[in-house]
Amino acid sequence: MSDPDKSTDELAGSEQPFVQHLMELRDRLLYGIAGLGVCMALLAIWPGPSGLIDLIAVPIRAHMPPDAKLIAVGVFSPFFVPLKVLAMGALLLSLPWWMYQIWAFVAPGLYSHEKRFAVPLIILGSLLAYVGIAFVQFFVLDKMFGFIQQFTPQSVAATPDIASYVEAILSLYLAFGLAFQVPIVVVLLVKMNMVSVKQLKDFRGYFIVVAFVVAAVVTPPDVISQLALAVPMCLLYELGIWGSQWFVRNTGAPDDSVKDGAAS
Numbered sequence: 031m032s033d034p035d036k037s038t039d040e041l042a043g044s045e046q047p048f049v050q051h052l053m054e055l056r057d058r059l060l061y062g063i064a065g066l067g068v069c070m071a072l073l074a075i076w077p078g079p080s081g082l083i084d085l086i087a088v089p090i091r092a093h094m095p096p097d098a099k100l101i102a103v104g105v106f107s108p109f110f111v112p113l114k115v116l117a118m119g120a121l122l123l124s125l126p127w128w129m130y131q132i133w134a135f136v137a138p139g140l141y142s143h144e145k146r147f148a149v150p151l152i153i154l155g156s157l158l159a160y161v162g163i164a165f166v167q168f169f170v171l172d173k174m175f176g177f178i179q180q181f182t183p184q185s186v187a188a189t190p191d192i193a194s195y196v197e198a199i200l201s202l203y204l205a206f207g208l209a210f211q212v213p214i215v216v217v218l219l220v221k222m223n224m225v226s227v228k229q230l231k232d233f234r235g236y237f238i239v240v241a242f243v244v245a246a247v248v249t250p251p252d253v254i255s256q257l258a259l260a261v262p263m264c265l266l267y268e269l270g271i272w273g274s275q276w277f278v279r280n281t282g283a284p285d286d287s288v289k290d291g292a293a294s
Contacts, residue, residue, distance in 0.1 A: 058131040065127040069120035079112030082119050083192070086199060089171035090190065093179045100192040107193045118200055122163065126156050147221065147277060155214045158266075162210030163203045170206070170258045171199065177254045198250070205248040209263050216270025217277050227278075230271050237267050 073082065087100060102108050129152045137145060182188045219225045225233075238260075245260035 054135060058135045062124070062128045062131045065124045065131075066120055069123040070116060073116055073119050073123065079116045082115045083112055083196075086115065086167070086196070087192075089167070090175050090195060092172060093175045094188060098187070098189055100195060101189050102193070103191045104193055107191075111192050111196050114200075115196060118203075122160075122203075125159060129156050150277075151214055151217065155211060158210040158213065159207040162206035162208075162262075165210075165258070165262070166199070166202050166206045170202065170255055173254045173258070174250065174252055177252050178250075202249065202255070206259060209244070209248075209259055210266060212263055212266040213270035213273050216267065217274045220274035220278060227271060227275055230267075230274070234267070238264055241267070 073079075077085070090100070091098075102111070104110075133148065133152055137148075140148060179188060216230060220227060220230070241260045241263040242256070244263070245256040249255040249259055
């Protein structure tokens with residue numbers, strides 16, 4: 031007769047020593063860093079640091095005089111700024127690889143129904159991060175700089191410093207990339223039984239206020255970028271409510287009857 035505990039728990043006997051967990055974590059970090067290095071090398075070859083700078087400078091240069099260029103005030107800015115942009119681009123390019131390493135580290139400790147739940151969230155989270163950054167690059171920056179340039183006096187030449195410009199847009203990339211994870215957070219909260227779908231629906235009005243407060247804090251002081259962050263967050267919150275209902279219905283743990291049948 032089989033042990034009922036092992037027949038009902040697919041993870042029984044799979045425990046590993048703490049030191050082995052640390053070694054596995056070290057290996058996954060090294061794999062991630064190696065992937066980051068490969069992406070940096072590829073981007074350094076094409077389009078190169080200068081090409082990346084030209085790409086991210088497109089939104090602001092569209093609102094500058096035809097012959098105007100961004101300036102480098104710092105002595106070492108011409109070297110460190112392109113390097114910083116190259117590292118950020120490589121991190122974004124290697125994001126799926128990093129997500130896979132996280133998945134490979136935690137997967138042995140998950141049940142089969144939890145794995146079915148985790149894989150779609152990892153893929154969706156990566157896609158949402160890319161969508162958020164693309165939204166900044168191709169929509170928010172153009173509208174934001176167009177709005178700001180309207181207030182520039184005729185006697186002032188708007189020639190921003192490349193270092194401050196890169197710092198500003200990287201913070202926007204990060205803010206939007208994280209804000210677009212709202213559906214993932216909502217689904218996880220429901221999946222972990224911390225809140226119910228009904229509570230999320232009741233909290234809808236409060237979340238709208240939270241979204242606008244967050245947008246006011248993390249974006250520049252212009253109405254365009256604030257609306258561009260707050261409105262998608264509200265829409266993504268609704269998507270998270272819908273997604274939580276779907277995930278709970280389709281990726282739930284096996285019920286007791288299934289377990290009892292397996293035990294017998």
